[in-house]
Amino acid sequence: xxxxxxxxxxxxxxxxxxxxxxxxxxxxxxxxxxxxxxxxxxxxxxxxxxxxxxxxxxxxxxxxxxxxxxxxxxxxxxxxxxxxxxxxxxxxxxxxxxxxxxxxxxxxxxxxxxxxxxxxxxxxxxxxxxxxxxxxxxxxxxxxxxxxxxxxxxxxxxxxxxxxxxxxxxxxxxxxxxxxxxxxxxxxxxxxxxxxxxxxxxxxxxxxxxxxxxxxxxxxxxxxxxxxxxxxxxxxxxxxxxxxxxxxxxxxxxxxxxxxxxxxxxxxxxxxxxxxxxxxxxxxxxxxxxxxxxxxxxxxxxx
Amino acid sequence: xxxxxxxxxxxxxxxxxxxxxxxxxxxxxxxxxxxxxxxxxxxxxxxxxxxxxxxxxxxxxxxxxxxxxxxxxxxxxxxxxxxxxxxxxxxxxxxxxxxxxxxxxxxxxxxxxxxxxxxxxxxxxxxxxxxxxxxxxxxxxxxxxxxxxxxxxxxxxxxxxxxxxxxxxxxxxxxxxxxxxxxxxxxxxxxxxxxxxxxxxxxxxxxxxxxxxxxxxxxxxxxxxxxxxxxxxxxxxxxxxxxxxxxxxxxxxxxxxxxxxxxxxxxxxxxxxxxxxxxxxxxxxxxxxxxxxxxxxxxxxxxxxxxxxxxxxxxxxxxxxxxxxxxxxxxxxxxxxxxxxxxxxxxxxxxxxxxxxxxxxxxxxxxxxxxxxxxxxxxxxxxxxxxxxxxxxxxxxxxxxxxxxxxxxxxxxxxxxxxxxxxxxxxxxxxxxxxxxxxxxxxxxxxxxxxxxxxxxxxxxxxxxxxxxxxxxxxxxxxxxxxxxxxxxxxxxxxxxxxxxxxxxxxxxxxxxxxxxxxxxxxxxx
Numbered sequence: 098x099x100x101x102x103x104x105x106x107x108x109x110x111x112x113x114x115x116x117x118x119x120x121x122x123x124x125x126x127x128x129x130x131x132x133x134x135x136x137x138x139x140x141x142x143x144x145x146x147x148x149x150x151x152x153x154x155x156x157x158x159x160x161x162x163x164x165x166x167x168x169x170x171x172x173x174x175x176x177x178x179x180x181x182x183x184x185x186x187x188x189x190x191x192x193x194x195x196x197x198x199x200x201x202x203x204x205x206x207x208x209x210x211x212x213x214x215x216x217x218x219x220x221x222x223x224x225x226x227x228x229x230x231x232x233x234x235x236x237x238x239x240x241x242x243x244x245x246x247x248x249x250x251x252x253x254x255x256x257x258x259x260x261x262x263x264x265x266x267x268x269x270x271x272x273x274x275x276x277x278x279x280x281x282x283x284x285x286x287x288x289x290x291x292x293x294x295x296x297x298x299x300x301x302x303x304x305x306x307x308x309x310x311x312x313x314x315x316x317x318x319x320x321x322x323x324x325x326x327x328x329x330x331x332x333x334x335x336x337x338x339x340x341x342x343x344x345x346x347x348x349x350x351x352x353x354x355x356x357x358x359x360x361x362x363x364x365x366x367x368x369x370x371x372x373x374x375x376x377x378x379x380x381x382x383x384x385x386x387x388x389x390x391x392x393x394x395x396x397x398x399x400x
Numbered sequence: 401x402x403x404x405x406x407x408x409x410x411x412x413x414x415x416x417x418x419x420x421x422x423x424x425x426x427x428x429x430x431x432x433x434x435x436x437x438x439x440x441x442x443x444x445x446x447x448x449x450x451x452x453x454x455x456x457x458x459x460x461x462x463x464x465x466x467x468x469x470x471x472x473x474x475x476x477x478x479x480x481x482x483x484x485x486x487x488x489x490x491x492x493x494x495x496x497x498x499x500x501x502x503x504x505x506x507x508x509x510x511x512x513x514x515x516x517x518x519x520x521x522x523x524x525x526x527x528x529x530x531x532x533x534x535x536x537x538x539x540x541x542x543x544x545x546x547x548x549x550x551x552x553x554x555x556x557x558x559x560x561x562x563x564x565x566x567x568x569x570x571x572x573x574x575x576x577x578x579x580x581x582x583x584x585x586x587x588x589x590x591x592x593x594x595x596x597x598x599x600x601x602x603x604x605x606x607x608x609x610x611x612x613x614x615x616x617x618x619x620x621x622x623x624x625x626x627x628x629x630x631x632x633x634x635x636x637x638x639x640x641x642x643x644x645x646x647x648x649x650x651x652x653x654x655x656x657x658x659x660x661x662x663x664x665x666x667x668x669x670x671x672x673x674x675x676x677x678x679x680x681x682x683x684x685x686x687x688x689x690x691x692x693x694x695x696x697x698x699x700x701x702x703x704x705x706x707x708x709x710x711x712x713x714x715x716x717x718x719x720x721x722x723x724x725x726x727x728x729x730x731x732x733x734x735x736x737x738x739x740x741x742x743x744x745x746x747x748x749x750x751x752x753x754x755x756x757x758x759x760x761x762x763x764x765x766x767x768x769x770x771x772x773x774x775x776x777x778x779x780x781x782x783x784x785x786x787x788x789x790x791x792x793x794x795x796x797x798x799x800x801x802x803x804x805x806x807x808x809x810x811x812x813x814x815x816x817x818x819x820x821x822x823x824x825x826x827x828x829x830x831x832x833x834x835x836x837x838x839x840x841x842x843x844x845x846x847x848x849x850x851x852x853x854x855x856x857x858x859x860x861x862x863x864x865x866x867x868x869x870x871x872x873x874x875x876x877x878x879x880x881x882x883x884x885x886x887x888x889x890x891x892x893x894x895x896x897x898x899x900x901x902x903x904x905x906x907x908x909x910x911x912x913x914x915x916x917x918x919x920x921x922x923x924x925x926x
Contacts, residue, residue: 145494146519167907168868230682235673236612254677255888342620342677343884346876358867358876361488364514365865 139371145364152367159371168350176351180329183265188325190269191276192318196306198277199284211281215274226339229267230254252344260345268336279321283314319397327384330376352376441760442475445818446493446500449480453806455815456480464811467782471773474764478816487512494521501755502818504747507549508557509859516750522557523751523758529556532762535770539819547743548858558748559765564821565699567845569739571627572697572706574690575724577604585726589631589661592616592729595693596670605690605718616665617692618675619683622880623873625675627696627738628665629658630850631731636879637872638740639854639916646853646916648871650879651901651909659897662887676884690718696738699725699841700823704807707834709799725841728848737850746821768818778819779827781812787831796831857919862911869908878904 139159141152163169194214201207217225232238233253240250253263291309300308332351341349352372360369384399392398449455458465458480469476479500481489487510493499494513508517516522529536536559537545544560545551551558577599578585586592596615603610618625629635634649642652649655665671672678672686686692697706705714706723715721730736749765751758768774780787780796786803787796796803803809813822822828824842829835863870870877882900885891905913 144515144519145491145513146515146521227679227682230674230677230679234677252673255674257890341876343876343881344676344888344890346881350876354876359865361491362511363865363867364491364511368865 136370136374138367139374141367143367143370145366155367159368160375162368163372163375168355171347172350172352172355175348176330176332176353178348179261179264179332179351182261183268184322184325184329186265187269187272188322190273192280194273195277195280195284196310198281199310200302200306211274211277213274214277217271218275220271222333222335222339225267225271226336229263229340233263254340255342255344257345257348260340260349264336264340264349267340268333279317280314283317284310287313315395316397319391319395320399323384323388323391323399326387327380329383330379440473440475441757441764442477443502443761443764444477444479444500445502445504446479446481446490447504447815448483448486450814451483452810452815454808454811457806458811458815462811463782463785464816468777468812468816471771471777472764472767474760480815499752499754501751501758502761503750503752504561505558505750507748507859508552508750509548511859511864514864517552517557520753523753523755524555524557525559525751525758525762526556528759528762529559532759533766535766536762539769541744544744547745547856549743549745549748558750560745561747561749561818562820563742563744563746565824565842565845566744567739567741567849568698568700568821568824568842569728569848570697570699570725570841570845571694571728571738572701572723573694573726574604574692575722576718576720577693578724579722580604585724586729587727588730589628589732592628592694593670596665596668599693600669604693607690607717611669612691613693614672614691615670615693617683617686617695618671619678619680620676621680621873622675622883624680625683625696626873627694627728628661629655630738631729631736632658632661633731633733633735634658635737635740635850635852638850638852639857639871641853641920644917645913646857646920647913648916650871651904656893656897659883659886660893662883663889663893666887667889676888688714688716690715690721694726697725699838699845700821702838702841703798703823703832703834704810707837709804725837725844727844736848738848739845739850741849741851741855743856749818765818775825775827777812778817778822779813779825780831781809786812794827794831798832853920854916856923857916860912860915860919862908862915866908869904869912871912878907 135149138149138152140154140156141149142155142158143149143152198207198211201210230237234240235250235252235255239253244250251259253259287310291313292305295305295309330352332353334353334357337349337351337354338357341354356369356372359365360372388398388400449458455478458478460477462478465476465478477500486504487506490503490505491512494516505512508522513521540560540562544562545556547560549558550556550560573585573595578595581595581598581602583591583595583598586595592615599613599615601610602613604613616625616627623637626636632654634652634654636650636655638649639646640649640652641647662671666673666675672691678686683692683695687695702710702723702725704710708722711721711723712719728736728738751761755761768778776783776794780794781803783789786800786808787794789795798804798809813825813828824838829838832838867874868877871879873880873883878900882891882896886893886896
């Protein structure tokens with residue numbers, strides 16, 4: 098070890114930084130890496146009372162059972178569809194909102210709108226569910242409004258055709274304000290000189306947005322999108338459990354709800370861990386794929 | 401920026417890889433009291449609040465818990481977990497080993513703790529009960545002890561908590577609506593249809609809108625609201641012998657008639673159209689708003705909001721609102737009923753093997769079952785607070801705020817009552833202003849009981865891990881999905897039902913029938 102490096106490491110500053118990072122690193126190690134070992138129960142017949150080590154090995158039995166399950170194809174397709182739709186509509190929503198809000202002139206107005214928009218994030222899904230069940234009921238407010246325009250009542254939550262759209266719309270309503278914050282932060286970091294220069298050159302507000310704001314936050318957008326795609330098969334379990342009902346199970350049953358019912362309520366821990374691993378592998382493949390793609394095309398990547 | 405987000409990205413990737421953490425190890429003796437002092441021995445009771453308003457908000461130092469500790473001489477701690485997600489929460493407790501000394505479970509072989517009996521997680525209580533629980537043996541009926549929910553291979557792993565009454569399921573009907581319509585109490589399916597039609601036509605709650613009332617109210621827990629299918633001779637969730645085989649009612653062709661009937665209710669606007677999405681809380685709110693003409697309920701709910709006093713508070717802006725308790729509707733051949741004939745067990749107490757001094761817990765339960773002060777506490781609450789006693793005569797006013805607020809009476813009659821549902825114990829009934837009404841209600845409920853051939857049947861192995869072929873109105877099973885689709889008109893009954901039966905059998909139903917039949921034959925041989 099060179100004297101400089103040694104000096105550097107033992108310097109007070111570096112030590113402080115390391116100490117500050119330590120709790121975070123320990124937490125990640127403890128809660129993210131150690132539990133990974135628990136995945137081995139997918140290859141065992143895990144019994145609550147025998148524990149991980151004493152349970153018997155069964156090889157790939159649980160994976161076989163998963164692929165042989167009659168509804169596997171349906172649940173897989175439902176998960177993919179829900180994931181794709183929520184990326185397609187859910188991902189751009191906070192971005193667009195952030196760009197629009199960024200154009201607001203009155204600071205106090207901008208701030209209050211921002212606060213109001215991310216307020217729903219703090220409501221629990223039980224409450225949000227209650228609100229929307231009432232609003233979207235066949236006899237609820239929305240249908241009364243539509244009825245006034247001569248539209249026949251729509252069972253938003255009980256009709257397989259409207260269920261996915263409704264779920265995604267509610268999800269956007271709840272989380273859009275929260276998701277917007279990261280973009281607003283990124284936008285705040287854009288050099289104001291760029292806007293001034295563009296203004297001098299006669300660029301309109303729209304042009305400024307398209308040619309300065311958007312490119313400036315592109316790295317943030319790409320990284321968030323890549324991460325989002327890695328979570329393609331993850332549904333919002335709390336939301337799904339509240340809205341899922343027998344009328345729409347054919348389109349609404351996803352991996353997470355199935356895991357919940359079979360694994361947690363039916364104590365089939367090994368089987369559902371196998372499903373969880375399957376999900377994670379798909380997510381990993383996706384994220385590596387799109388990351389490579391992104392690196393080649395836009396030059397942006399997460400690693 | 402890019403670099404920073406990259407770091408963030410990496411950590412988040414790892415966050416997406418979720419696994420069930422292993423927590424198989426147990427922390428022993430966490431709550432263990434000192435072994436030498438029998439008095440003030442600490443007992444940690446783990447149970448659900450069963451939606452009782454008072455227990456939901458009870459703290460550790462609740463006066464009722466303190467009183468029970470004082471009377472019994474034990475240091476009691478009651479931990480009330482949520483009711484709707486109790487199985488899930490308890491399952492996590494078993495996984496983490498953070499258990500109590502006395503735990504509520506539906507049955508010793510429940511899926512909540514699969515394998516617990518085989519792994520010796522629960523204590524074999526027989527020797528302890530023989531030695532320390534003479535009153536338990538005497539007071540709890542033999543049938544309850546013999547139930548597979550409590551004992552297995554001649555060993556007793558659980559202590560039954562009794563339902564208190566053989567049956568409590570009745571139909572609540574808005575008596576004031578019947579009176580207003582000049583109808584007598586509906587008895588047959590046709591009587592009910594007639595009532596529903598009038599409810600639909602008239603503005604029963606007088607709010608100016610004749611279209612916001614429904615003859616019957618239902619919610620997404622269909623099993624709790626289905627009052628009609630038994631009138632067609634079939635009940636989802638039950639098994640009966642057909643052609644020498646014990647088969648579930650859901651695949652009986654008569655089920656088609658029952659479903660068709662529900663479709664008629666739905667199409668005619670006799671039932672709230674959102675029955676498959678409505679939650680129980682909204683259902684109760686709709687009842688209070690005067691939108692519901694009849695609904696399935698338990699007799700004890702009558703005192704908790706629907707008797708003469710309670711109705712005034714429960715129903716909004718309907719001063720004349722009154723509720724009566726009635727028999728299940730009867731079908732063409734006089735069939736009909738509510739609630740399956742059961743083993744009389746409400747739930748089961750289990751004691752984990754790692755609990756220290758289990759004999760103290762048996763002694764405590766034995767005390768609860770036999771001591772006169774316990775009898776009084778589980779009926780009337782705290783002396784001087786909830787009731788008074790003058791020269792041996794108990795003065796107990798159920799409607800007094802100390803008993804009625806937050807349904808406080810449920811705390812000592814149900815939540816802390818370690819022996820049974822106490823709403824209808826002889827002492828309680830004696831002191832009730834509605835005594836006659838309640839006795840009549842319980843008689844009605846008893847007459848409502850549905851007889852079936854699957855009584856005492858333990859949980860079937862062939863149903864394990866396959867919620868989709870469950871045989872009742874459960875969440876996410878083939879039957880409920882088919883029922884919902886047919887009732888709402890998404891699929892026609894004939895094709896949907898036949899497809900369901902074929903699907904059900906193929907996915908493991910045949911094995912269910914085989915296993916059930918084998919059990920039936922061996923059970924009825926001895």
